[in-house]
Amino acid sequence: xxxxxxxxxxxxxxxxxxxxxxxxAEGEQRTVxxxxxxxxxxxxxxLRPMLMQETYRLFGGRSRVxxxxxxxxxxxxxxxxxxxxxxxMDNDEYRRGKKTTHVVYGEAxxxxxxxxxxxxxxxxxxxxxxIEPQNIGIGHSMRVLARKAGIYGMVGGxxxxxxxxxxxxxxxxxxxxxxxxxxxxxxxxxxxIGAILAGATQSEQKIVEEVAGKVGLAFQIQDDILDVTGxxxxxxxxxxxxxxxxxxxxxxxxxxxxxxxxxxxxxxxAIAQMNSLVVKNEFLTxxxxxxxxxxx
Amino acid sequence: xxxxxxxxxxxxxxxxxxxxxxxxAEGEQRTVxxxxxxxxxxxxxxLRPMLMQETYRLFGGRSRVxxxxxxxxxxxxxxxxxxxxxxxMDNDEYRRGKKTTHVVYGEAxxxxxxxxxxxxxxxxxxxxxxIEPQNIGIGHSMRVLARKAGIYGMVGGxxxxxxxxxxxxxxxxxxxxxxxxxxxxxxxxxxxIGAILAGATQSEQKIVEEVAGKVGLAFQIQDDILDVTGxxxxxxxxxxxxxxxxxxxxxxxxxxxxxxxxxxxxxxxAIAQMNSLVVKNEFLTxxxxxxxxxxx
Numbered sequence: 001x002x003x004x005x006x007x008x009x010x011x012x013x014x015x016x017x018x019x020x021x022x023x024x025a026e027g028e029q030r031t032v033x034x035x036x037x038x039x040x041x042x043x044x045x046x047l048r049p050m051l052m053q054e055t056y057r058l059f060g061g062r063s064r065v066x067x068x069x070x071x072x073x074x075x076x077x078x079x080x081x082x083x084x085x086x087x088x089m090d091n092d093e094y095r096r097g098k099k100t101t102h103v104v105y106g107e108a109x110x111x112x113x114x115x116x117x118x119x120x121x122x123x124x125x126x127x128x129x130x131i132e133p134q135n136i137g138i139g140h141s142m143r144v145l146a147r148k149a150g151i152y153g154m155v156g157g158x159x160x161x162x163x164x165x166x167x168x169x170x171x172x173x174x175x176x177x178x179x180x181x182x183x184x185x186x187x188x189x190x191x192x193i194g195a196i197l198a199g200a201t202q203s204e205q206k207i208v209e210e211v212a213g214k215v216g217l218a219f220q221i222q223d224d225i226l227d228v229t230g231x232x233x234x235x236x237x238x239x240x241x242x243x244x245x246x247x248x249x250x251x252x253x254x255x256x257x258x259x260x261x262x263x264x265x266x267x268x269x270a271i272a273q274m275n276s277l278v279v280k281n282e283f284l285t286x287x288x289x290x291x292x293x294x295x296x
Numbered sequence: 297x298x299x300x301x302x303x304x305x306x307x308x309x310x311x312x313x314x315x316x317x318x319x320x321a322e323g324e325q326r327t328v329x330x331x332x333x334x335x336x337x338x339x340x341x342x343l344r345p346m347l348m349q350e351t352y353r354l355f356g357g358r359s360r361v362x363x364x365x366x367x368x369x370x371x372x373x374x375x376x377x378x379x380x381x382x383x384x385m386d387n388d389e390y391r392r393g394k395k396t397t398h399v400v401y402g403e404a405x406x407x408x409x410x411x412x413x414x415x416x417x418x419x420x421x422x423x424x425x426x427i428e429p430q431n432i433g434i435g436h437s438m439r440v441l442a443r444k445a446g447i448y449g450m451v452g453g454x455x456x457x458x459x460x461x462x463x464x465x466x467x468x469x470x471x472x473x474x475x476x477x478x479x480x481x482x483x484x485x486x487x488x489i490g491a492i493l494a495g496a497t498q499s500e501q502k503i504v505e506e507v508a509g510k511v512g513l514a515f516q517i518q519d520d521i522l523d524v525t526g527x528x529x530x531x532x533x534x535x536x537x538x539x540x541x542x543x544x545x546x547x548x549x550x551x552x553x554x555x556x557x558x559x560x561x562x563x564x565x566a567i568a569q570m571n572s573l574v575v576k577n578e579f580l581t582x583x584x585x586x587x588x589x590x591x592x
Contacts, residue, residue, distance in 0.1 A: 083407055108385050160324045
């Protein structure tokens, strides 16, 4: 399997699904919708919806009920980037080689676009009730989506990350907390919702959540590694932006070699756990492997 | 009925219900939870949860399923105030006589506290699935909550409000759009969710939504009137803050007398429509009347 080509094909398929769930930029409030869609369509490999869809397929899911949740998780991911880039947060002017939302639309509109995306994620997900009214996993999935995105997930991780800037008293526990919540939480939500909506058993859900946690952690550490070793051309953003923001990263804390070793170890554990499941999805396994070893 | 005393008693009862749904300020991310609870507990009459609960009772609702939604609507209202007060938005330093969230916790934490409250609202509401698993109105209520809070509701209204600052080309349509979405939308969500969860018919839901729309509009116009005619002591915030922000208000556009007439007309229509329902709730009728004629 040429995994990069395969990911490219699937990204295009997913982009078509996602586009169908975007709000139309019309009405008196069209500016905020334009800003939402600008940030949503700024690129990205759509990994979270891809992981969700493939986990859903892994457990035999075959309906369109997964689609509104695929759109919802990507909206939440996008809102987090929009707010994260704000002047009061990371103050980033570029992302994926394009100007960030507040640079194009102004700070007030960027705040509202983030709020709009976050809220529209839940509005979109709620469409699942119409598609498969009898699926008792939908309510559960709504809760997982909110929990993993909120103070016990991504927002919680962001909080500690913000507080840790310029901080000298970083500990390994604190660093792990940030990474586990800031990045892993949404990866966990993606895969867990895929499993829940397909009717996976509780023990299968537990394995999926653990795999996702390790993949998310490895993914974020790899991101830090690339921030140090990558190039502007490949990454589409200035190199060393973490250092610019005085962020304590895993690489700075543990050193580059240890970081690379940890990525490899987490990766191995995640794949092994994945293979312990009775059900199989070759593409998903390859995708997880690729994500962790990626070069951009 | 001494409506002011009665509102005071019910506000206390509602505060007890709401307190039970707040997250505990503990864990590595405790700062954001503290900031959320600071803004949530900064006061207010809890009108949205009160309207929700009373509409639920109006249609015979008697279960605790309404409680997570009462907390959720107040969390969404609170997040909107936190983000609205930010320097990039209205840049307000005081609200209800207390320092605003970004003044106390800093701008980054205020953004995160707003995001946290909005997300936690949906996480909280999702608890309703456990309380009354057979209630088919819960999924519908989740969607109403998201829609009325988002780009087709409050965020949409905020967007046009932000764009209209310093604007000379305000029209009556635009002004109505702002008022209908910025304030009415959450009042509509409150009363509509109360009706849905209690099992009201579709035609009853329609009437409730219309009543709520008028009450919300009248409530917001009254707010503008008080901004001009009130006192710092009564309002707990600087007088004329709309003018400070160069906001085009209903009062500035239509004049004080016309604004007062419109409040009275909307009020009359709302009460009449309310009385057209077969079911009755005397307190709710008095509450609607009071809200519109209030002096702070």
